[in-house]
Amino acid sequence: MTPVNLKSLAKELNMSIATVSRALRDSHEVSEATKQRVRALAAARHYEPNAYASSLRRNISKTIGVVIPKVANHFFALAINGIEEAARQAGYHVLIYLTHDDYEREVSIVQHLKGGRVDGLLMSVASSTQDFAHLRGLKEANIPIVFFDRVCAEINTAKVTTNDYESGYQATEHLIRAGCRHIAHLLISNNLSIGQFRQQGYLDALMAHGHAPDPGLILHGVMDNEQNVALIRELLLRRPDIDGIFASVERLAISTYHVCKELGRRIPEDIKVIGFSNLEAAALLDPPLSTITQPAYDIGREAAKILLRAVEKKKAVLPGQSVVLESALFARRSTAG
Amino acid sequence: MTPVNLKSLAKELNMSIATVSRALRDSHEVSEATKQRVRALAAARHYEPNAYASSLRRNISKTIGVVIPKVANHFFALAINGIEEAARQAGYHVLIYLTHDDYEREVSIVQHLKGGRVDGLLMSVASSTQDFAHLRGLKEANIPIVFFDRVCAEINTAKVTTNDYESGYQATEHLIRAGCRHIAHLLISNNLSIGQFRQQGYLDALMAHGHAPDPGLILHGVMDNEQNVALIRELLLRRPDIDGIFASVERLAISTYHVCKELGRRIPEDIKVIGFSNLEAAALLDPPLSTITQPAYDIGREAAKILLRAVEKKKAVLPGQSVVLESALFARRSTAG
DNA sequence: TTTATTTACGTAAACGTTTGCAGCAAATCG
DNA sequence: CGATTTGCTGCAAACGTTTACGTAAATAAA
Incomplete structure (x- = not known):
């Protein structure tokens, strides 16, 4: 099975490689008649240009x-x-x-x-x-x-x-309006600007409503979900006053659900939870999860x-x-x- | 800023392109001393081989x-x-x-x-x-x-x-053992062999337990989730005897949850549901969804x-x-x- | 010494495509 | 009618890499 490339097409058509190439790229310097012939044969032979040769030559x-x-x-x-x-x-x-x-x-x-x-x-x-x-x-x-x-x-x-600062602010305010007094913020590594914005929104919303920010209520998650569950469990046990949780990433909201189920904390009666999430099934969770959903x-x-x-x-x-x-x-x- | 490629490296090292290429590919026909020099300069200049030239030449x-x-x-x-x-x-x-x-x-x-x-x-x-x-x-x-x-x-x-036939069989049997008498099967386009296997497992499980297969209980879903919800709603209204649903794809199980919520059908009291799914949050749904989970x-x-x-x-x-x-x-x- | 063999490198031809340049008709113009 | 333009096509050189082949020197074998 011979390879089908510009050379083989050119030979079969009795013209130069250059003309074939130009015809296929619909160059204006090729006659319509020639283009027709070239295109017909290219289609018949199922010609596909070699992407790498083209990339090399054009540097694209x-x-x-x-x-x-x-x-x-x-x-x-x-x-x-x-x-x-x-x-x-x-x-x-x-x-x-x-x-x-x-x-x-x-x-x-x-x-x-x-x-x-x-x-x-x-x-x-x-x-x-x-x-x-x-x-x-x-x-x-x-x-x-x-x-x-x-x-x-x-x-x-x-x-x-996304408007991360505003979202952090809104989520926190949403919890405050729902009656939460001690709101924890769960996020991952804070060297991401995105985490910093959400955190600032959280802090500013607390201040704006007369709540004093409390470093003990901020938890930094890790890669491993098992560890996150342990961290959240520890947080909830250490601070039984927590009645609201704002999770900056979906995974941490899910882990929070697991911990609450395990510890018998009722959502939303004992603790209210809101989290960033694109989960389609958020509305079907037990209970349905309030979310900030990014487009x-x-x-x-x-x-x-x-x-x-x-x-x-x-x-x-x-x-x-x-x-x-x-x-x-x-x-x-x-x-x- | 001049491009850094084999040619520029070769010129700076006063050797041929071939030698530079061979040195970088750790060929045995280059002396260790030369390799060292080449590698050192390549690293210093942050040389990265052009993937397209290599691909073109090696046809890989x-x-x-x-x-x-x-x-x-x-x-x-x-x-x-x-x-x-x-x-x-x-x-x-x-x-x-x-x-x-x-x-x-x-x-x-x-x-x-x-x-x-x-x-x-x-x-x-x-x-x-x-x-x-x-x-x-x-x-x-x-x-x-x-x-x-x-x-x-x-x-x-x-x-x-995956063992689709067995999974279809097991899922159906699971519903039967849970007491279901009228089990519907929700799947998408049945020209996929995978759907056929699951369907066959469903049918065989029914037969094996003395349930007569009923074409009216098999629903073919479509691309659009809104339409699926409508189809499932129609099915449940048309056949109020349905007390079990086996969803061959996750989306259809989720849609089923929505319809049940809307129609006030209780899961699992009125209808039991099992579906293929890789949803991490399956255990957190209301109620937790029984799943067949593929690796x-x-x-x-x-x-x-x-x-x-x-x-x-x-x-x-x-x-x-x-x-x-x-x-x-x-x-x-x-x-x- | 001569003749192999090995080692280390260079030369040059590919891979398939694109494109500047040149050529060569036919058409147009002065 | 000669000069110039226009329309079409071919030649050949790139793009950066890999590799078959050649070669010169150095080493080993004879």
């Missing part, structure tokens, strides 16, 4: 990379959905890389991508990442990058986020669109293109007064 | 494609997780494509991939796919393919599935491993390499007697 891969902590998470799954949609429409391919929130892995992935495998990068940084040297290098490699959700403030590029699909799509515009123009992405989308608060029974 | 892309219906679904998200892990360990990259269960899109994606962008393909076919010509073409393009979960029986290659991560990882072995040997994948993994049944309150 028509591919974007997506680097995220995990995929088994509704937020990221939905974001990928949006990213894939935008990429597909623009004729781009999507490479997926998972960091599992591991800094070393993130560095290794980014390093590899400097080889020109992707034209641009979408990224949600790992929670353990503190040093951003590996990301700076991308600028030099001329690979534009757009951060989404878990952004990196130190890098000068576009970012797509994950839109975040992914918007980030991809911004990136693709930059890629097409071969320009770096500008911070000015940053976008802030709004999350929605769904009050359900877990915070019923 | 070190990339696999994953074609799935959707990603916002715990099963597929977990599968991707397993796939990415296996790929990363083997030094492969992962391209993601979503069909959204659309046949046209699936064909278009597969067609594109014949251009050599990927060394192999992992696939879960779209529920609307009936014709498999586009997949046969892959054989000719010498691209091995491994199906997982939603396999295509007509194509002669390796498949990674999604392992399915993805196993499929990727089989594919990568074939890719490395540049051989087609053999049907004999097929693997069947076992799902687990978790009995929870939704089927309590």
Whole structure:
């Protein structure tokens, strides 16, 4: 079975490779008659251009990379959905890389991508990442990058986020209005700007309503869910006065449910719970969970669109293109007064 | 800023491109001293080989494609997780494509991939796919393919599935033992072999326990969840005798919960429900949902491993390499007697 | 010494595509 | 009618890497 490429098509058509190539790219310097012949044979032979030869020659891969902590998470799954949609429409391919929130892995992935495998990068940084040297290098490699959700403030590029400060404020206020007096905040590693914003919203809402912030009510989660359950259990036992919980990430809200069930704390009678979550089944939980839900699909799509515009123009992405989308608060029974 | 490639390194080191290339690939025909010099400079200049040039020359892309219906679904998200892990360990990259269960899109994606962008393909076919010509073409393009979960029986290659027949049987039997007399089966498009197996398990379990199969109790879901809710509502109203529901896909179980809540049917008192699901929060639903849970991560990882072995040997994948993994049944309150 | 063999490197040809340049007709213009 | 333009096509050089082949020197075998 002989390979079907420009050369084989050219030979069969008795013309040069150049003409075949131009005909297929619909160049204006090829006669309509020739184009017809070329296209007919290409279709008959099921010709598919070699993506790598083209990429090498044009120095364009028509591919974007997506680097995220995990995929088994509704937020990221939905974001990928949006990213894939935008990429597909623009004729781009999507490479997926998972960091599992591991800094070393993130560095290794980014390093590899400097080889020109992707034209641009979408990224949600790992929670353990503190040093951003590996990301700076991308600028030099001329690979534009757009951060989404878990952004990196130190890098000068576009970012797509949600109104995290306001959401943190609203969630906390929602609990206060529901009658909570001692509200705990569960979050993960606080070196993420996103966590800081939510935390600040939480603190400001407390202050605004005359509640004194209490460091003992702030719990930092870890990667492992088992450990989180233990941490939350310990917190609830140590501070029996806690009557409200604001979870900055879905996993911690779920773990809270498990602990409450285990300790016999009733939701919402004893403790009210609200959490960031994209869980479709939130309304079917026992009790239905009040959530702040981020527009994950839109975040992914918007980030991809911004990136693709930059890629097409071969320009770096500008911070000015940053976008802030709004999350929605769904009050359900877990915070019923 | 000059590009850093083999040529620039060679010039700076006063040696030929070939030697630099060989040194970096740790060839035995380069002296240790030279290797040291080359490696040192490569590191200093942050050299990253151009993936496309290498791919073009070696006719190997070190990339696999994953074609799935959707990603916002715990099963597929977990599968991707397993796939990415296996790929990363083997030094492969992962391209993601979503069909959204659309046949046209699936064909278009597969067609594109014949251009050599990927060394192999992992696939879960779209529920609307009936014709498999586009997949046969892959054989000719010498691209091995491994199906997982939603396999295509007509194509002669390796498949990674779960024991769907047994699971369907067990789920049905579980409902029967819990006292159900009129058990409905909710599934999607039945041209998928996977749906047929589960359905057969359901039917055989009914027969084995002296229940007569009733076509009026089998409901075929569609893409849209709103429509599914309507269909299920109609079914429950039309057949008030239904006291058990076996949902072949997670979405249909969730929709069932919504309908029951709406119609005031109590689970499990009035209707017992069991469904295929990888939802982590299944135990936290109201009531906790009994599930058949597939080892999604392992399915993805196993499929990727089989594919990568074939890719490395540049051989087609053999049907004999097929693997069947076992799902687990978790009995929870939704089927309590 | 001569003749193999090994070691270490360079030369150059691929891989398939794109594209600047040139050529060469036919058409248009002065 | 000669000069210039226009429309179409081919030639050949890239893109960066890998690798078969050649070669010169150094070592080993004779």
